[in-house]
Structures are given as structure tokens and as C-alpha cells.
Amino acid sequence: MAGQGVESDPEMDEAQPLRVDEAPGPDVLVEIRGLCFRRGERVIFEDLDLDIRRGMVTAVMGPSGTGKTTLLQLITGQLHPEAGTIRVAGEDVGRLGRDGLYRLRRRMGMLFQSGALLTDLSVFDNVAYPLREHTKLSDSLVRKLVLLKLEAVGLRGARDLMPNELSGGMARRVALARAIALDPMMILYDEPFTGQDPISMGMLMALIRQLNDASGLTSILVSHDVRETARIADHLYLIFEGRVVAQGTPDALANDRSPWVRQFLDGLPDGPVRFHYPAPPLAEDLFGGRG
Numbered sequence: 001m002a003g004q005g006v007e008s009d010p011e012m013d014e015a016q017p018l019r020v021d022e023a024p025g026p027d028v029l030v031e032i033r034g035l036c037f038r039r040g041e042r043v044i045f046e047d048l049d050l051d052i053r054r055g056m057v058t059a060v061m062g063p064s065g066t067g068k069t070t071l072l073q074l075i076t077g078q079l080h081p082e083a084g085t086i087r088v089a090g091e092d093v094g095r096l097g098r099d100g101l102y103r104l105r106r107r108m109g110m111l112f113q114s115g116a117l118l119t120d121l122s123v124f125d126n127v128a129y130p131l132r133e134h135t136k137l138s139d140s141l142v143r144k145l146v147l148l149k150l151e152a153v154g155l156r157g158a159r160d161l162m163p164n165e166l167s168g169g170m171a172r173r174v175a176l177a178r179a180i181a182l183d184p185m186m187i188l189y190d191e192p193f194t195g196q197d198p199i200s201m202g203m204l205m206a207l208i209r210q211l212n213d214a215s216g217l218t219s220i221l222v223s224h225d226v227r228e229t230a231r232i233a234d235h236l237y238l239i240f241e242g243r244v245v246a247q248g249t250p251d252a253l254a255n256d257r258s259p260w261v262r263q264f265l266d267g268l269p270d271g272p273v274r275f276h277y278p279a280p281p282l283a284e285d286l287f288g289g290r291g
């Protein structure tokens, strides 16, 4: 666990930005500074600062639609910042050309919700796919690597199965084996627990932690599952309305009394994040004679 305390604004009725003032050290793998990004007219990020530290599992949480998936897409260079910088392993992602991005993405494993397996390939061939596409390794070496990756997710014995013969949890573990096939420096998880029963969720949680620690990875985890995420993450960022509104270790955030943190971590239906969409007073609407 990282020994860092919580940082949040206790009076936070309205989300205030938290700034990362100190320069990033060598332990920072992803450094985001002053990130601005819009979708049409909608501001998704406004002057966002965020650090992902090497060797840690860092979770990014926040209400639905805050931009968590968008953040992962910006880190992987699928989207480009409007302003600000995103540095991954020292490289400014927004300035990389096609080749640079390609090289960088090879070093990032991704387990996105939509990252389905190729349905007409066996488990073995799904995991072998990135190795065959991106390397010139011999068949016998590919075989050994695939078996090792499948062993790491507990599915070496399932190598000849087809995707439609797998449970949802097994399919996600195969996708995880595929995501680590090229020995990435970092792995990004977007809602990895969605739709999983408690047992396979537990297995995935343990795997995320184990793979991170045993392979010296750095992990970014986007998830709605507050309790589960807090159990495996070293550091949590809570984002809302384009900014980081709180960050810290799970323990520190668990003891944080700010209304925003409490509403999010305790799943309260109303608080700084309003249940009601902004509207004039009800009486005015009912009796004010307006259309």
C-alpha cells in the first residue's frame, strides 16, 4: 500500500480542483498536467492533473459519464487533448506520430469492457494473436509464452476451448492473458468486473493484484465497484466535473468526511452530485402558469 494520505476539500459542495504541485519523480509513469478535453460543447476535463505511479494499482472512480473511459482513451492516444500534456514513460502522447503511438501502445495492455475475444479463434490462438501480429518469434516460443500467460490466469487447461465454450469470467481472464501477452509495462482496465458473479469477481481482483506485483506492472483501474476496487487499489482518484476532487489511499478516503467523498463511496443518492437535474422551484413550475 502507498503510504500517502487523503487530499480533499472538506467543504466541497462544489467540486474544486486538486492540483499536483510538485514535479513528478521517476516513480511516475503517467503524468497528466492541465488536461482539457471537450466532446462537442460538453467539457469533459478542465485543467486536470493526475499522476500514475509505477508499480501501483491506481483506481480512477467517479459518477457515470464523468469521463473515466475518455481518460483511458487519452492516455492510450486514441483521443488527443485540447490543451495540457499526457506523458507516458516520458513521452508526450499528444505529440507522438503514428509510429511512436504504435510503439507506445505495444507497451500498454488493455482490458476494455468491449475487448471481446475473437470468436472464431481458440483460447490459445486468441492469446497468441498479438505475439504473431507484433513479433517474429518462432512457433515454439509463441507456444511457450502463450502457455505461460494462460497459466498466469489459471486457464492453461482451457487452451483448446472456443470463446463460446467459456463462462463470462473465463473469457475475461483469457482477455487478460492476451492483454499481457507482449509483457506490457502498464495495463489499463475499464470496468473489468462488470457482469461478473462474486466468485469470478474475486478471481479477477486477485489476478489484477497478483499480475501487477509479480510482473512489476503498473495498473490503472476504472471501476464502479467501490468496495472491490478499494480492496485492491493502492491509490484512488475520484473525478467529477472534469477535475480530481479527492485522492488518496483507500484507507484515507474511507475516513474522509467531505460530502462528495461520502456520497460517492457510500453510494448516497443525493449530495453534491444532485439527484434533481437543475430546475426552477416545483411550486413555480406547478402554479406559475409557465408552459
Ligand SMILES: Nc1ncnc2c1ncn2[C@@H]1O[C@H](COP(=O)(O)OP(=O)(O)OP(=O)(O)O)[C@@H](O)[C@H]1O
Pocket (backbone or CB within 6 Å): 039, 042, 044, 062, 063, 064, 065, 066, 067, 068, 069, 070, 071
Ligand atoms: N464517442 C463519443 N462522442 C461524443 N460523446 C461521447 C462519446 N463517448 C463518450 N461521450 C460522452 O463523454 C462523456 C464521458 O464519457 P465516458 O464514457 O468517458 O464516461 P465514464 O465516466 O467512463 O462513464 P461510465 O462510468 O458510465 O462508463 C459522457 O457524457 C459521454 O456521453
